[in-house]
Amino acid sequence: MVKVVVLGAAGGIGQPLSLLLKLNHAITELALYDIVNSQGVAADLAHIDTPAKVTGYLPPNNGLKLALTGAHLILIPAGVPRKPGMTRDDLFKINAGIVRDLAASIAQNAPKAFVLVISNPVNSTVPIFAEVLKKHGAFEPKRLMGVTTLDLVRASTFASEVSGTDPREVRVPVIGGHSGVTIIPLLSQVKPSYTFTQDQIEALTNRIQFGGDEVVKAKDGSGSATLSMAHAAARFATRILDASIKKVPGIIECCYVNLDADKECGVKIRNTTENLEYFSVNVELGPEGISKIYPIENLSGYEEKLLKEAIPELRGNINKGISFISEDSKL
Template structure:
């Protein structure tokens, strides 16, 4: 029996994400948690004729504990969305507290669950989650991942038209973090990259880095990237669920680097160090399987070109600040 819990299930990302997970054939139980409106979302989804059972919980009567109990996978899109003019860092003071409280819940009631953190700013919220789990003695770097899949999805989509390729057939590696200039798509590894002009590459990189702003502006302040983010979160969740079922795959994710029991962690730290700093976390393709993160695919960093090296130097500098901010929030 595989149980998935979604914390923040009634929000703009949570609702479409919950729908997608309800459709997944490997999910036996779906548990929804939010501070408001989640019973209605659950009632709506419960009418869908897939085989997974569904329960919804509000905070009252130990709702979070009940939602998390016996969960195999916890997905966290909880938090406030970005509004016009807001950066991901602007969200920190609100979302940091939300993530901290959910992390305590996971540590207490689902300590062996895989956790996918969507809540922004991911560069800071994942370190918050790690610190809380570590305080409770249940941190496993294989089981905690920040969701950066949206940067890969955007990279595939945006470059496909220029290369005359199908987006669904592309798999652009994206490294660094998940905000602005910390996002570094490695287009140079794609067949056909030489066809792109410097101006086209610069425009592609900028569009991937600030794709979220494009959506916020298009929605005239009425929302942010919710549907595409839900899809991206589901893509990574699908790979985790298949991993629990014995399949192996590769995906970019924001993961912990300072555990040498992870294959490739030491090599990744050394390569990241060449770009200007020592980092605890980094977004990079990882090998996924039954244990979660089974390897860090550092080879992509050995193949970057000069333009990407410069982007990485900027990304690493900013990431250090973002990660420290999340860590300090818990350590005081």
């Protein structure tokens, strides 16, 4: 049995994400939780002719506990979306409390599950999750990952428009964090190899860093990136299931992690990033989650500059999440 849980399943990301997960034949049970409408979403998805049994849960009658019990993989898009004029940091005030409470319940009811954090701002919500899990004695850095796959998806799409390559064949490593200047696309390492001009590099970097703003503006107040985010999260979830259930070797993805997930390489990255505790890097996925972190290597001069600019912002985001829990009277 492979049980996958979506917390925030009735939202703008949660619904299309749940649909994509229902289409994954490796999943035998799909549990959907939200404060409203999750049962309706579950009933709708249950009519789709794929193996996963779908169940919806609401807060009453221990709904969250029932949804989480026995989970193999938990995806968390819960929270409010970004609106025009709202920065990712603005989201923190609203989403931090939501994430804190979900983390506590996971620690109590599914401490061995893989946890994929989608709720923004990821740079802060992953540290919040980690701090709550630590307080409950349930923190395993190899199993906690912030989903930054949308940055990779955008990088592949935008780079392919310039290079003329099929976007499905393009891979651009994206390191750092998951907001604005903390997003560092390594266009010098694009595969298949392509030589961008410096003007193209700077334009692509800016677009990848602030691609979410395009969607927020285009939706004109009705939301942020939901469909592309759902695709990105489902893709990452599939990779986790391939590594942990199917035991497929050599799966490498970028995600935002606590660097203790691989202490040896984590020390090397800390030395490169002025001792940051969290960073988005290439990792190898295995049966226990993160089996290896890859070092930051072969950056161009421009990418070194981006890294230097990102570090103070990322440090502030991380400290904000940690401080939220250390100062929280509810824990």
